[in-house]
Amino acid sequence: MMRRWLLVLVLLATPALGDESLVSGVSQDLIQITSNYTGSDIVVFGDVEEQKNATGRDIVVVVRGPDSVLTVRRRDRVAGVWINHDAASLTGMPAYYYLASSRPLSEIGQAATLARDGIGLASLQPDTVHAHHDVEPFRQAALRLMTSEGLYREVPQGVEFLSETLFRAHVPVPAGVTRGQYDVEVYLIRNGAVVSAQSTPLFIDQTGLERRLYNWAHDQAFGYGLAAVVMALLMGWISSVVFRRPT
Amino acid sequence: MEIYLPIAEMSVHWMVILGMGFGVGFLSGLFGVGGGFLLTPLLVFYGIPSTVAVATTLSHITASSISGALAQWRKRAIDFTMAGVMLGGGFFGTVFGVWLFALMRRAGQMDLVVSLSYVLLLGAVGGLMLNESWVSLRTARSGGPPPVRPVNHVWIHGLPLRLRFRQSRLYISIIPPVLIGFLVGTLSAIMGIGGGFIIVPAMIYLLRMPTNVVIGTSLVQIIGITALTTLLQATSNYSVDILLAAMLIAGGVVGAQFGVRAGGKLRGEQIRFLMALLVLAVCAGLLWGLVVPPSDFYTLQLGT
Numbered sequence: 001m002m003r004r005w006l007l008v009l010v011l012l013a014t015p016a017l018g019d020e021s022l023v024s025g026v027s028q029d030l031i032q033i034t035s036n037y038t039g040s041d042i043v044v045f046g047d048v049e050e051q052k053n054a055t056g057r058d059i060v061v062v063v064r065g066p067d068s069v070l071t072v073r074r075r076d077r078v079a080g081v082w083i084n085h086d087a088a089s090l091t092g093m094p095a096y097y098y099l100a101s102s103r104p105l106s107e108i109g110q111a112a113t114l115a116r117d118g119i120g121l122a123s124l125q126p127d128t129v130h131a132h133h134d135v136e137p138f139r140q141a142a143l144r145l146m147t148s149e150g151l152y153r154e155v156p157q158g159v160e161f162l163s164e165t166l167f168r169a170h171v172p173v174p175a176g177v178t179r180g181q182y183d184v185e186v187y188l189i190r191n192g193a194v195v196s197a198q199s200t201p202l203f204i205d206q207t208g209l210e211r212r213l214y215n216w217a218h219d220q221a222f223g224y225g226l227a228a229v230v231m232a233l234l235m236g237w238i239s240s241v242v243f244r245r246p247t
Numbered sequence: 248m249e250i251y252l253p254i255a256e257m258s259v260h261w262m263v264i265l266g267m268g269f270g271v272g273f274l275s276g277l278f279g280v281g282g283g284f285l286l287t288p289l290l291v292f293y294g295i296p297s298t299v300a301v302a303t304t305l306s307h308i309t310a311s312s313i314s315g316a317l318a319q320w321r322k323r324a325i326d327f328t329m330a331g332v333m334l335g336g337g338f339f340g341t342v343f344g345v346w347l348f349a350l351m352r353r354a355g356q357m358d359l360v361v362s363l364s365y366v367l368l369l370g371a372v373g374g375l376m377l378n379e380s381w382v383s384l385r386t387a388r389s390g391g392p393p394p395v396r397p398v399n400h401v402w403i404h405g406l407p408l409r410l411r412f413r414q415s416r417l418y419i420s421i422i423p424p425v426l427i428g429f430l431v432g433t434l435s436a437i438m439g440i441g442g443g444f445i446i447v448p449a450m451i452y453l454l455r456m457p458t459n460v461v462i463g464t465s466l467v468q469i470i471g472i473t474a475l476t477t478l479l480q481a482t483s484n485y486s487v488d489i490l491l492a493a494m495l496i497a498g499g500v501v502g503a504q505f506g507v508r509a510g511g512k513l514r515g516e517q518i519r520f521l522m523a524l525l526v527l528a529v530c531a532g533l534l535w536g537l538v539v540p541p542s543d544f545y546t547l548q549l550g551t
Binding site: 033071073075076080087138141149178206217227229232233235237 | 254257258309310311313318355473480490493496503537539541549
């Protein structure tokens, strides 16, 4: 996290005259999840300043969710029944990862070079792992499962150029994403190397009734539980009064 | 309209949830059971995390049991001493169950434990019920007298700590009711059931309580257990979703009224026969999920 901010600061602070650099913005810096939230889109846009030429220049947009722990379990057959047998906890993996690029990553540059800047699903590595065995199959499974749940995604050609220098990308924020601070990162890449980068925070939070209920359930768990019980008793009682057959 | 559930942290369609509440409420009114054994698997199947499903279903059972309990109370058909003694055991059972629940969740075996307990319990209860109702259906058709069950429970009367249960006209040891309460409390916390289909047979065949107080007393016991488990799940696992509960109950209490009316048109053994088929169908479905090779050998969980 710190490292990434330093990188951004350095890149922003030293735009030597005549060098290519990047200006970008996000349509929203706060997404509030309300009771009827079914997912939405944010738009990431920007402009390449002092562009040398349009060929060999690429834009990659990465939206990265808060770090979280992914617990992957493998099922094995024991006594005829499939049970969770081995498990691995991968920490420091993003809860959401969406990558849009102007071309397929394989055409933009070498995977190893891009991975150094954290570009590409394949670059996602856990900080620490709690497991007693080879972790790689579990990491692969995590990537695959997160992808199938729509939480990890790479979209080649997800960045569209509106003019020679002006670009735009739509990033979906599906319902059911983890709340917290997201990072919207935009990379300007020339000949496979990052020449400019920008990072903007994006906050996703519950709001309104949902937020209050969530806080209530965690801060005053006993009162919340009691309220759930009383609500059930009241609703049951009211229904028996309403529906009581006239005698 | 989609509604975002704050604890389950997912969006659901309110019609689906109301419909599930209504359907299960209808069946519970028809069969005179809480319906937890149907609702919990149904919610899990819809994608609600099993921890939330187990904890939230309990509120639904509390609500659907209260109107029956009130009706029995008006008829003075509740043995509060017996309910109190069973709840005493039930309290420790739920504490134990919630602890076990948290332990299993950390070990990643929650789904397995829930499914296995369901398969075993539903298989046993469904099998017994099918057999019993089939026999009485056959005898009802042939017009013969119902078979008399030879029951021998001398050992229960030899236990110490005897207490007089006036309403049930019993003078027995408190150990069996406490143990039954403990067992049901544990199952309630793990499986999200009220346990009516265990308590009622246990009261009739084990404790030999008169049938006219069994329904009311078991309902009081169920309300007590589910209320207690809801509280414990809310404080230790934060897994009660009050918005989900409200929608389920709203559908459930209406469904139950229709179920009760439909139930009046069927004979007792017919109802039990249908119920046995339903129980066995749920059991078979869960068993299928356990033994069939999964399409993906890996599962993923966000968080520890």
